Amino acid sequence: MSASDTDPVRHHMERLAAEGVDVVRVTYPDLIGTERARDVLLDHLPAACAHGLAFCRAVYHTSPQGDTVAVAGGLDAGLPDISVTPDLDTLTVLPWEPGVATCLGDVTDPATGRPAPESPRDLLRAVLGHWAAQGLRPVVGPELEYFLCEPAPDRSGGWRRTSDAQGVVYTAGLRADPDNHLLRTLRLLRDLNIGVTSGNHEYDGGQFEINLTHGEALEAADRAFRFKAAVKELARAEGRLATFMAKPFNDAGGSGFHLHLSALDDRDDKGVRDDEGGRNGREANAFDDPAAPYGLSATARHAIAGVLAHAPALAALANPTVNSYKRFGPDTIAPWLVDWGLDNRSAMVRVPPERGSGARFELRLGDAGANPYLLIAGTLAAALLGIRAGQEPPAPLEGYGYDTSRSAVLPMSLPAALDALEADTELTGLLGKDFTAAYLTYKRDEVARFQRHVTDWEFTEYGYHL
Structure with a gap:
């Protein structure tokens, strides 16, 4: 369904409110498949559906240690936005978190209106x-x-x-x-x-x-x-x-x-x-x-x-x-x-x-x-x-x-x-060329960081004897 279609959004809101839900957690995968998210108060769901939720595109370029990798379209472009629109067809209540429902989000580039090149879900769709x-x-x-x-x-x-x-x-x-x-x-x-x-x-x-x-x-x-x-x-x-x-x-x-x-x-x-x-x-x-x-x-x-x-x-x-x-x-x-x-x-x-x-x-x-x-x-x-x-x-x-x-x-x-x-x-x-370039840059940075890091194995192997 179209997330900006007001009547279905209201229908979902009424259903969720009846189940005691007052927050919707909108999630999407980053480049390595971990969950990025924002909690949206139920009353603000129509606005999130109509206009999307703004995130920095460099979320796709952020390493598990919090470094921002220099992937094209991120740092070099001044850290622009992506927009995440709730996919209400994926709404479900979180059984272990009272008052919270969750749904996936669709990611677009506001400058083009097309899916963000790094978006894993859209790569699969393609x-x-x-x-x-x-x-x-x-x-x-x-x-x-x-x-x-x-x-x-x-x-x-x-x-x-x-x-x-x-x-x-x-x-x-x-x-x-x-x-x-x-x-x-x-x-x-x-x-x-x-x-x-x-x-x-x-x-x-x-x-x-x-x-x-x-x-x-x-x-x-x-x-x-x-x-x-x-x-x-x-x-x-x-x-x-x-x-x-x-x-x-x-x-x-x-x-x-x-x-x-x-x-x-x-x-x-x-x-x-x-x-x-x-x-x-x-x-x-x-x-x-x-x-x-x-x-x-x-x-x-x-x-x-x-x-x-x-x-x-x-x-x-x-x-x-x-x-x-x-x-x-x-x-x-x-x-x-x-x-x-x-x-x-x-x-x-x-x-x-x-x-x-x-x-x-x-x-x-x-x-x-x-x-x-x-x-x-x-x-x-x-x-x-x-x-x-x-x-x-x-x-x-x-x-x-x-x-x-x-x-x-x-x-x-x-x-x-x-x-x-x-x-x-x-x-x-x-x-796709853009996805491949982003993925290779991101992963080669991971390799470079590992190769510079002194591991426990190295000290155990060499520290005493050399």
Whole structure:
């Protein structure tokens, strides 16, 4: 709906007031996928919808440490505004904060009236426009892991895992979660209406996975973004830290962000777009074909080939931090080779056994620190390039993977991944020149700051002996 349409705004205000809400929190993702927001008193919602909320565009260029990176359009332009308009279709009440509802915001550049080039949500919208031109609507199912931590002033970093229990993967209850964090979190997230379905303890102590139902790509990205923000906020309320950092501890594995991807076919039996919703009015899974190799349609196989072909560049979005690449390596169960397999969890791209309406592939490359919008946009852009090219993937991996004699190695550092992204002009052509330039500048500043920083490891390794 149009946020400036007064009658619907008033309708939402009346509904929220009846539920005891007097504040609307308008949120949007920054470049790294963290939540930026403003609380708006309910009486002032019409003005926010009509005129937008002004923020400095350099919010997209601000590092986690508060530095402003010299990205084009920010410092060099005198720190101009962006405008954020509430998307009232995404309104929901916050179950844990009385009197507060929340919605996402759409970000525009007031000078042009167009989406801000750095806006992750609008980047995904642009990529989806290319899929729509093919008569396809991608469907995405996000899977995210995180660690729950408690204060530990005596530890490096000031935090420790809430449990050191081992061997408790795929469990629930007090065995690995002594105070039922998972149950409390599941129930509150259910009431947030973001499509949470289930959860369990993961491989390492204090590590959890909560699953979200699949949905069309933008809606799935919105829910994954809100999920991460909510989990972190709920932990803060208890004096804890929930981190989606790729690998926060030396003595534990990493946290992944896996994507299950399929597509609905909006074309009729003659390949013409069908506005009634697919083949003769039926929503068909474009990845399913019982008569084709592996039971996967040409569309699915070509999409897999595209993801494999553009995987080095995609790593810059799927594994977006210096820390991300410490999740990779032998015996990590994290993919660091470019391969695919049939129901094979050691492959970068896994095809689960379901076919028919459940036909899909799972990209296991991403880590939990990835921005949901950028990970999904990059994956869809790579898959679409494969569909357009009609590429076929190589033979699927058989047996346990991680064999460099059979598969190419992904970039093993953030600088290498950023170089691969810059070199992949096909992929960046879909992502857009302005976004790519902003992202590369921002991330290369992160690398430079890390390379100048003296770490605890360096002092432990050299301080006494040299």
